[in-house]
Amino acid sequence: MHGHRLSGDRFSVEYHLTGTELQGRNMAERLCTDQTIEAPLSLLRTCPIPEGLLGRVEDFSRVEETRHLARVSFPIELFGHSFAQMLHTLFGTASLSPQVQVADIQLPTQLPESWPGPRHGISGIRALTDVANRPLVCAVLKPLGLSPEALAELAHSFVLGGVDIIKDDQGLGDHAFCPIEERIQRCLAAIREASRSTGRRCLYFTHVVGSLEAIRTQTQFARQAGADGILLSPGLVGYQALHDLRCDTADALPIMSHPAFLGTYAMAPTQGLAPRVLYGRLPRLAGADITIYPTYGLNFPISRQDCTRIASACTKSWGPLRSIFPTAAGRMGEDRIREMCEVYGRDCVFILGSQIRESPEGIAASCEHFMQRLDKFSAAH
């Protein structure tokens, strides 16, 4: 024995396991070894490991005829110093198995010191926008392909229309036809000018993408230019990068998480990561302040129940972590305001994409119209 003692503090994962009860129980036992030592228990006869290192089945119950829930706990020491290692414990080897889905995550009593969670959260973002009691509205700069001037002009109209936040589309990178620095500078100038005439603040979130170094450079540039937040796609750059940006010692900008390249994880009902984990738990744990995901009611394989579960994962008390904004996206027109307010209450963000721009009344008037309807409906809820 090399005598290492673990703290005893454990985080736990709820897995949904597909199969008979016996298959489920066997699978739960396998997760205890596969997600830790990844070796058969028989190997441990000659290999002493720290006591308590293995996963432990804490609960096992039937969810449906061929679906069981196993809550398996793991020592937090398995995380080492990185978010990426936590992902490995959560679902590294299990991702290769067709019968396993991560249904939820429960935190240990004590999170690692370097895991502070969201810096701003709902209350921080509300303070920045000075909107206390209704859903926030975020308009999107797109399409990819527009020049920085054209995007700035669009931003100007959005501010006149009274939106709370403007964000880059996640397709906007650092392209020859639209260099990121010029885009940031022009859009911010347009937003400031329009804000002076409305007398209201409108936040701007810049999309950052690439290596950690590139997104740090982009983030610093955005911050120095006066941007209010960043948009980041953990599917493209990793949840670890989201966590790294949150933990930067400088006063980190608010972070909005985008689902690009992630959808596959929540595609099957019996495999991968449940929507509430993928779009709620993980971004919140990594430190996002707003999390975007596809809404129910369109062609995305996500139900109304999934959406309310994501919202709970974002907003309900969860250890020491601040609550964050859920943001169901996709064709969000006036026709869905009432319904969304019923599902989410006040703590959500509406994303205005292409639809708002096809109205004959013009962009600013169209946004203004949307904001008025939102005020009316949210006052009623």
Place this chain on the structure above:
Amino acid sequence: MHGHRLSGDRFSVEYHLTGTELQGRNMAERLCTDQTIEAPLSLLRTCPIPEGLLGRVEDFSRVEETRHLARVSFPIELFGHSFAQMLHTLFGTASLSPQVQVADIQLPTQLPESWPGPRHGISGIRALTDVANRPLVCAVLKPLGLSPEALAELAHSFVLGGVDIIKDDQGLGDHAFCPIEERIQRCLAAIREASRSTGRRCLYFTHVVGSLEAIRTQTQFARQAGADGILLSPGLVGYQALHDLRCDTADALPIMSHPAFLGTYAMAPTQGLAPRVLYGRLPRLAGADITIYPTYGLNFPISRQDCTRIASACTKSWGPLRSIFPTAAGRMGEDRIREMCEVYGRDCVFILGSQIRESPEGIAASCEHFMQRLDKFSAAH
């Protein structure tokens, strides 16, 4: 018009689309906009974008009754400067759709200058191991939980047994009970000592995990200590990080890619990324020299045909990119040597995991036995 002209060089993606022919054709058209401007074409009436920016359906054909293949080309300028942006063009928004699978990737005539592909490839790794004509054998340091001393002792036995490569298990991070620096130093010392007695070289690949900065620091430490390569899980740290490490100006170590947290992408036959893309094309394009994936014939949802397709994606001519080693992993005992040699020929790597250690004859003898059998079978192919 802001007058930007694109080079005309395009990379193209083969998508498998599920549905009727009409649905398939509509989906193919949607990919042309969803994966680029992510807006309806109607928006472009008032929004001039560079000519040629949209995706273009180059081929459309039926694969099965309800499965169609669309080859869609995109201008390489969409990549901007990052691997992550290429992933977005490939499957960013499409990942949210249940009917789309990336079946293959075709390269543009000219890859971006900063995309050099694998530095070592099969020929480079063969030169390092001095093994010209048979599959290579890689033993794994595990289980997680062992002390650095115990892992070093194991490494010593593997070298005496004659394996070509020793790699860390992907669970090994920087843990209190097994700090990475001590692990690297002790394992390398043990490998050197044993190599002197065998007179043969054995390569050591260190697992690196965490932020890009952390894995750079770990990689530099490993390199200075004398390690021969690194093991990296793009599911945990991102394909972008793999690409970044490959492109480091210092003489980059060989890179072995591991499938942890990636399995979900290749779980469904009609959605996600086909195994040949996930385990072959992407690691090769990002610059891995060896790619590990789960083998067929166990419980993994991967077929023999998938495995041969991965191998083709790794080894067949593909633009300017060196060929790389496919590595089907999972319970690889002597019983599968003949079969694997038939499927893969000589250009593959065998991974020896837990199974080799349960033999009563002891680890070194057991490895030696395996190497002899392999020599015999591969000579016959």
